[in-house]
Amino acid sequence: MRKLIYIFIAVCLMSIQGCDDGDIITVELDFEDEFSACEGVSDLVFYKTKDDPSESLSVLISNYTLDEILATGTDGTFSVEKSATFYYRTYSDESLPSTLFCNDIPEEVTISSSESDDCTAEIITVLTKDDEDGILAILEDINGNGDLTDDDTDGDGLADYIDWDDDGDNILTEDENPDPNGDGDLEDAQDTDGDGIPDYLDADDDGDGVLTRDEENDSQDQRPNNDITNSxxxxxxxxxxxxxxxSATAYREHTIYETYVVTVTLQDISLSFLSQDSFDFGVLSDSSLTSSESITPDFE
Structure with a gap:
């Protein structure tokens, strides 16, 4: 939670309250860590609100869009500094509607006071990808060199951390008990044939000389787990x-989950009650930041 308390010698904050020179006033900005975003005709707005008392913080960036800050490079990152306007507002209403920003201000909402300041918004975006296979991505660095992109156990073109069937046997990694007790320690991963290679990385789980993906005796549907001779x-x-x-003829379709993490830091804020070189505005919360894509690797 962003909780900032500022005490200053009175410079009356518009109509927040009357004061005499020399009065000491405490202004408390108590907002959640997350903020929202919306787009106007040509502008991008970041904002957060709170009730009791009703207040808002917002950042306006002209001629900019959400798509632009999600345009990460090949390294999955994006960063930019943009000129922005920072607003702090208080309201007479006990609670605020969810449609307060990027819409006409509802008639029932009364702004008690407003302050704005030109500043610089530093935006950093990081795109993370994962297969959600029950193994933390950091633990799928098989060769231990710190680079997740060059670990591809089955050679299907998908690195293990975005491959939900790491060994290419058409049994999903999460179904091969890579972490039976869920403690993040893979030492107890299921190893059916006891060969020292856990099932989720073993192309022949039972050690009978036949690849797991080729043991489809009842139906060739890329699901060896439903072929059962002895129940x-x-x-x-x-x-x-x-x-x-x-012999198998294809891999199963894979799903890769993508999440963008967008953080904003404001530089050089100077309001009547707040002067700060750097202010952590928080992390963007938006449903559009999470998505997935389906890929079927080429079978060889």
Whole structure:
């Protein structure tokens, strides 16, 4: 939570309250860490509001769009500094409507006071991708060099951290018990054949000489887990007594989840009650920042 308290010798804040020279006034800006965004005809607005008392902080950037700050480069990052106008407002209303910004101000809303200041908005965007396979991305650095993009266990063109079937056996990683107790320690990952390679990285889970993806004896649907010869043992790919080969012809479709994290820092703010070189405005909260894409790797 952004909680800032400023005490200053009275410079009357418009109509917030009357005061005499020499009075000491405490202004408390108590806002959540997250902020919202909306676009006008040609402007981008970042804002946050609160009730009791009703206040808002907003940042106006002219001739700019949300799409522009989401245009990350090949490294998944974007940063820019833009001239902006910072607003602090108080309202007579006990609570504020959700449509307060980027719309005509509703008639029932009365602004008690308003202050604005020209400043610089530093915007940083980081795009993160993940397969949500039950393993933290940082733990999918198999070669330990700190670079997640060059770890591709099955060689299908998708790095393990965005590949929800790391070993390419058409059994999803999350279904191969990579972290049975969910403690983030993969030392207890399921290893059916005891060969020291956990199932989620083992192309032949039961060690019978037949690749897991080729053990589709009932139906070739890229799902070996529903091919069961002996129900007492389970799926054929985990049963070393069944070693029938039915060659796979395709990988399963993969889903990659993308999340943009946008932070804004304001530089050189100077209001009547606030002078600060740097102010952390927070993290953008917007449903458009999370999306997913589906990819089916080429089968070789």
């Amino acid at each position: 007492d043992v389970g799926a054929d790919y985990l049963n070393p007594a069944v070693a029938t080969t039915v």
